[in-house]
Amino acid sequence: MIKLEQLTWKVSGRTILEDVTVAIPGNTYAVLMGSTGCGKTTLLEILCGLRQPTSGRVLLDGVDVTDLEPRERGIGYVPQDLALFPGLRVREQIGFAPKLRGMAPEELNQRVNRLAEQFGIAHLLNRLPDMLSGGEKQRVALARALAAQPKLLLLDEPLSALDESMRAEAVALLQRVQQEHALTVLHVTHSSSEAAALGTLHLRMMAGRLEVESKG
Amino acid sequence: MPLNRSNLCWLALALITAGYLLFWALLLGATATYSTPDSWLQVLRSPEIRHATLLSLVTCSLAAGFALLLAVPVGYLMTRLDFRGKSWLDAALDIPIILPPLVVGLCLLIFFQTKIGMVIEMAIPFTYQVSGVVLAQFVVAAAFAIRTMRGTFQHLSARPEDVALTLGCTRFQALWHVALPAARRGMVAAFCIAWARSLGEFGPILVFAGATRMKTEVLPTTVWLELSVGNLEAAVAVSLFMVLLAVLVLVAVRATGEKV
Numbered sequence: 001m002i003k004l005e006q007l008t009w010k011v012s013g014r015t016i017l018e019d020v021t022v023a024i025p026g027n028t029y030a031v032l033m034g035s036t037g038c039g040k041t042t043l044l045e046i047l048c049g050l051r052q053p054t055s056g057r058v059l060l061d062g063v064d065v066t067d068l069e070p071r072e073r074g075i076g077y078v079p080q081d082l083a084l085f086p087g088l089r090v091r092e093q094i095g096f097a098p099k100l101r102g103m104a105p106e107e108l109n110q111r112v113n114r115l116a117e118q119f120g121i122a123h124l125l126n127r128l129p130d131m132l133s134g135g136e137k138q139r140v141a142l143a144r145a146l147a148a149q150p151k152l153l154l155l156d157e158p159l160s161a162l163d164e165s166m167r168a169e170a171v172a173l174l175q176r177v178q179q180e181h182a183l184t185v186l187h188v189t190h191s192s193s194e195a196a197a198l199g200t201l202h203l204r205m206m207a208g209r210l211e212v213e214s215k216g
Numbered sequence: 217m218p219l220n221r222s223n224l225c226w227l228a229l230a231l232i233t234a235g236y237l238l239f240w241a242l243l244l245g246a247t248a249t250y251s252t253p254d255s256w257l258q259v260l261r262s263p264e265i266r267h268a269t270l271l272s273l274v275t276c277s278l279a280a281g282f283a284l285l286l287a288v289p290v291g292y293l294m295t296r297l298d299f300r301g302k303s304w305l306d307a308a309l310d311i312p313i314i315l316p317p318l319v320v321g322l323c324l325l326i327f328f329q330t331k332i333g334m335v336i337e338m339a340i341p342f343t344y345q346v347s348g349v350v351l352a353q354f355v356v357a358a359a360f361a362i363r364t365m366r367g368t369f370q371h372l373s374a375r376p377e378d379v380a381l382t383l384g385c386t387r388f389q390a391l392w393h394v395a396l397p398a399a400r401r402g403m404v405a406a407f408c409i410a411w412a413r414s415l416g417e418f419g420p421i422l423v424f425a426g427a428t429r430m431k432t433e434v435l436p437t438t439v440w441l442e443l444s445v446g447n448l449e450a451a452v453a454v455s456l457f458m459v460l461l462a463v464l465v466l467v468a469v470r471a472t473g474e475k476v
Binding site: 070 | 372373375376378379380381382383384385386389393394397398400
């Protein structure tokens with residue numbers, strides 16, 4: 001479960017997030033909507049520890065993680081631009097987190113291959129990011145995040161770069177991934193149809209405040 | 217193409233550019249035709265100039281290597297971290313670029329007369345030594361390498377490093393595993409620029425390391441020594457050799473895709 005308690009973020013005297021309080025139960029697919037520049041990405045960055053809130057607390061499964069470093073939180077993050085590592089092949093991208101944790105090469109290979117199969121990118125393992133399409137990059141970014149076995153997955157407009165024909169396929173993939181990995185997902189989107197198809201909890205951010213719109 | 221006002225403007229700008237390039241072509245052409253290739257080779261074969269060439273190549277490579285080792289962490293810090301007084305520090309890092317070269321040499325000379333300097337000299341002698349040549353080249357070349365690395369990191373998105381942090385990296389690991397591999401072209405460019413700067417360094421070396429033949433004489437010192445005894449042919453031969461090296465460095469930097 002994610003719990004945000006009176007989270008506030010101010011920069012240069014301007015309040016971006018104000019008193020954000022919400023609880024997202026475990027194994028929930030939450031979608032967050034709101035106008036451009038309303039603080040959605042900032043909220044995700046505070047959640048995964050890339051920014052420190054001005055005040056307030058972030059709790060994961062009841063543990064206060066507000067002062068923990070990003071690597072200590074067990075949160076997977078897929079930013080809007082996907083941020084694949086330049087110069088690393090798909091195999092190295094997916095194996096990045098397990099290798100960092102000292103996983104044995106054989107086990108590492110098994111995990112990479114299993115995720116590559118699951119995401120339909122097994123034939124791309126030796127490619128560099130520049131040689132991938134938008135949809136392929138999105139799958140690699142998701143597989144890379146899941147290879148670290150996070151409890152919570154934060155997705156910042158992950159489907160915005162995909163065309164209409166690929167979107168339905170990507171929505172189905174995200175649903176399948178959330179269920180198979182029993183994840184709590186917080187997905188930022190501008191698309192109402194995407195939110196309706198995926199979300200079991202609908203959140204809206206307006207003028208730095210977060211409101212629960214509906215529970216599916 | 218009809219000569220309208222817009223085209224006339226482009227034509228005028230092209231003429232200014234062509235005029236500037238022509239001026240440089242005339243300068244280099246005049247220098248190149250001052251003596252013959254045979255006399256160049258004869259000059260370049262002399263033991264003093266061979267020693268100066270070898271010393272230049274070695275000291276420039278060492279100075280550029282040290283400059284790169286400094287430029288990567290400083291460039292990364294100045295790009296990725298926001299802190300109070302950053303603009304002042306930014307300006308301070310450019311001081312070696314704007315200081316008159318002789319002043320840099322004088323500062324080095326005076327520093328090594330202080331107590332701290334003398335303690336350092338007891339461990340590694342610098343003043344009027346080959347190590348002094350490397351240090352004099354390093355202090356100026358490092359500023360250029362830092363500027364290049366800062367530009368490189370500015371052009372690289374910080375997002376992949378952020379993602380690496382969430383995947384389990386410490387900040388140092390994110391730099392090592394993600395930022396540095398992405399910045400390798402910039403590192404090559406920074407090394408080349410520092411190397412080229414070191415090759416042309418003269419004032420600080422003359423003041424701090426001296427111009428002793430077969431000891432601390434590097435190629436710019438050779439040009440000065442030959443000019444001071446009226447041997448213009450030798451000065452021209454060494455100058456043309458330095459132009460050739462500079463062009464090779466420029467080609468190498470352009471090949472990395474980085475802008476100088």
